[in-house]
Amino acid sequence: MYNQKEKSQLQVYVRIKPNYSGNVIQYEMSEESNQLTILNRPLQTSGYYSLNFREQTQFSFKDILDQDAGQEEVYEKVAYPVLQNFISGYNGTIFAYGQTGSGKTYTMSGSEQQQWQFRGIIPRVISGVFDEIDQKKGFDCKVFISYMEIYNDNAYDLLDQTHLEEPPENWNKVQFQWDDEGNIHLKNITIHPIQNEQEGFDKMITGNFIKKMSSTPINYNSSRSHCVFTINLEATEKATGDQYLSKLHLVDLAGSERISKSQVEGTLLNEAKHINKSLSFLEQVIVALNDQMKKGVRIHIPYRNSIMTTVLKDSLGGNCMTVMIANISSDLENYDETISTLRFSQRVGQIENEVSKNQKFDIYKAYKQLQQENQQLQRRLEDYEKNGSQRPIASSEQVDFEDVDGQTAQYVKQKVGKYLDESSNYLYIQDLQEAQLCFQAMKILYNKTMQEYVDELQLISGKLQKYEVLLKQKKQRIKERQPDNMNNSQEEQQSTHQSSQSQDEQDQKGQMNKKQKQDRDKSKDKLATITNDQLENVKENIQQESGQQKSILYQQIQSQRSNNFIKSQNQQYQLNGQKNNDQNSSGDNPLIFNLYKQTINQKK
Numbered sequence: 198m199y200n201q202k203e204k205s206q207l208q209v210y211v212r213i214k215p216n217y218s219g220n221v222i223q224y225e226m227s228e229e230s231n232q233l234t235i236l237n238r239p240l241q242t243s244g245y246y247s248l249n250f251r252e253q254t255q256f257s258f259k260d261i262l263d264q265d266a267g268q269e270e271v272y273e274k275v276a277y278p279v280l281q282n283f284i285s286g287y288n289g290t291i292f293a294y295g296q297t298g299s300g301k302t303y304t305m306s307g308s309e310q311q312q313w314q315f316r317g318i319i320p321r322v323i324s325g326v327f328d329e330i331d332q333k334k335g336f337d338c339k340v341f342i343s344y345m346e347i348y349n350d351n352a353y354d355l356l357d358q359t360h361l362e363e364p365p366e367n368w369n370k371v372q373f374q375w376d377d378e379g380n381i382h383l384k385n386i387t388i389h390p391i392q393n394e395q396e397g398f399d400k401m402i403t404g405n406f407i408k409k410m411s412s413t414p415i416n417y418n419s420s421r422s423h424c425v426f427t428i429n430l431e432a433t434e435k436a437t438g439d440q441y442l443s444k445l446h447l448v449d450l451a452g453s454e455r456i457s458k459s460q461v462e463g464t465l466l467n468e469a470k471h472i473n474k475s476l477s478f479l480e481q482v483i484v485a486l487n488d489q490m491k492k493g494v495r496i497h498i499p500y501r502n503s504i505m506t507t508v509l510k511d512s513l514g515g516n517c518m519t520v521m522i523a524n525i526s527s528d529l530e531n532y533d534e535t536i537s538t539l540r541f542s543q544r545v546g547q548i549e550n551e552v553s554k555n556q557k558f559d560i561y562k563a564y565k566q567l568q569q570e571n572q573q574l575q576r577r578l579e580d581y582e583k584n585g586s587q588r589p590i591a592s593s594e595q596v597d598f599e600d601v602d603g604q605t606a607q608y609v610k611q612k613v614g615k616y617l618d619e620s621s622n623y624l625y626i627q628d629l630q631e632a633q634l635c636f637q638a639m640k641i642l643y644n645k646t647m648q649e650y651v652d653e654l655q656l657i658s659g660k661l662q663k664y665e666v667l668l669k670q671k672k673q674r675i676k677e678r679q680p681d682n683m684n685n686s687q688e689e690q691q692s693t694h695q696s697s698q699s700q701d702e703q704d705q706k707g708q709m710n711k712k713q714k715q716d717r718d719k720s721k722d723k724l725a726t727i728t729n730d731q732l733e734n735v736k737e738n739i740q741q742e743s744g745q746q747k748s749i750l751y752q753q754i755q756s757q758r759s760n761n762f763i764k765s766q767n768q769q770y771q772l773n774g775q776k777n778n779d780q781n782s783s784g785d786n787p788l789i790f791n792l793y794k795q796t797i798n799q800k801k
């Protein structure tokens with residue numbers, strides 16, 4: 198999107214018409230650099246454009262639309278960017294240039310059979326304009342259409358309904374008038390407001406119909422005229438009342454033709470001469486513009502030599518974003534014309550336009566502003582004459598943001614903002630009024646920043662108060678827990694120690710329990726996997742073991758018995774005096790039973 202006053206190089210696209218004949222120009226395309234290289238040349242060349250071996254065969258473009266490029270792709274790549282700028286208030290031109298039959302009308306209007314899917318740039322732009330306007334919130338938009346034909350260097354209105362009844366020779370010619378500043382004004386052309394795309398299509402169809410009616414039966418299939426379909430947009434910003442006016446020319450030029458080759462006579466010869474003449478005037482304008490650019494000084498550009506160059510004055514070297522489509526044929530028979538179109542396109546591609554947004558000058562607004570300024574200056578002059586010095590501006594003369602429009606207010610605020618945040622080193626002030634606004638902007642910014650600081654400080658102090666209360670509560674709790682002397686604290690320490698000890702013990706216990714449980718679980722798991730044979734083995738082992746134990750016990754009991762027996766015998770002997778009691782030596786002796794029990798328990 199362009200900002201105010203920017204350089205814009207003319208953009209040139211090449212579109213290659215599909216060729217189904219075997220005799221073709223061979224070419225190569227480089228996708229990265231968008232270069233088209235012609236690889237072969239015909240054995241024999243003749244006619245208008247002479248070729249030699251030093252002929253340029255490599256050409257650069259904004260983009261190459263090869264034979265398979267569809268109408269939608271052409272619209273998206275070529276027309277849509279121009280349309281977007283047009284909606285934003287910049288002038289635009291799209292023109293198709295090329296030899297007869299190379300596809301100019303197909304590109305601009307579409308298929309002659311009127312198949313909707315093959316519609317060209319003009320109907321697509323009409324739809325696009327209304328789509329874009331729908332998105333343009335905050336603006337009131339009005340769209341106007343005019344349609345003009347330039348035939349034999351005369352211009353006619355294709356939307357004048359009277360032309361449907363009158364023969365072309367009775368039609369009013371469009372008049373061109375140049376003002377002192379070099380602007381062109383048209384007379385005898387109707388400009389039609391349209392509300393929607395359907396009304397736009399209706400105008401296009403009406404214009405094409407009138408054009409066809411005017412064609413002689415001989416040139417029925419070939420457009421022998423230049424056609425200029427123009428859309429004007431008037432966009433008014435609702436908030437400010439500012440108006441932007443932009444115009445978009447969609448131009449289908451007549452085909453360049455080699456007279457000797459076409460061998461035409463009479464009317465057709467006359468037409469061909471006019472077409473070639475106007476195209477050569479177009480070429481002269483392009484050459485002059487290139488010259489001007491190279492030299493860097495203003496030279497005369499011969500716009501007035503033909504009506505077509507007059508109409509395209511703004512589009513070539515003026516305030517306009519201009520795009521050219523060079524339509525070429527890849528038929529070897531058209532080699533010279535194709536090379537000629539390619540050469541012409543390279544010269545066009547070097548032209549630079551200077552584009553800017555077209556804001557409508559509101560004379561009433563400007564008058565009011567000047568009146569206000571004048572009053573202020575007069576008062577200051579009076580004061581100066583009275584006091585001999587400049588007094589400060591009285592508050593009644595003070596201008597503030599409420600007195601200026603939204604755009605000015607925003608501009609001043611942005612300027613001051615940039616100066617204060619140091620993205621700009623200077624603060625340029627145009628007049629006293631702007632100086633007042635700058636100071637006010639600074640005051641607003643200062644107050645805003647101060648308010649932000651105050652808010653931040655209040656937030657911090659609130660947080661601090663909260664922390665203070667929490668701190669107090671904590672201190673209080675600590676105090677409450679501290680009784681009169683340190684003993685308590687020792688006790689506290691001890692109890693803490695004990696509790697931590699018992700805690701340790703509990704932990705240990707817990708861990709042991711846990712371990713035991715784990716072991717039990719493990720054994721359970723093991724038991725679950727033991728087979729019957731293993732169980733029998735275990736049983737046998739236990740039996741063997743208990744047998745061994747029994748015999749050990751038996752031996753122990755025996756020895757005990759004999760000891761006891763000896764002891765008791767001794768006692769008996771001691772008590773009864775040498776009396777022998779055999780009863781105490783029996784196996785059912787309670788002493789043996791207890792010993793047995795004791796041993797079993799030990800074993801367990």
Ligand SMILES: Nc1ncnc2c1ncn2[C@@H]1O[C@H](COP(=O)(O)OP(=O)(O)OP(=O)(O)O)[C@@H](O)[C@H]1O
Pocket residue numbers: 213214215295296297298299300301302303304308309418419420421450451452453524
């Ligand atoms: N890209 C294309 N795809 C399919 N058909 C095409 C293409 N370009 C052109 N044609 C067909 O070629 C024929 C000639 O095209 P067109 O009338 O657009 O040429 P022109 O350059 O406008 O000729 P003139 O200068 O005589 O008006 C038409 O029948 C058109 O439908």
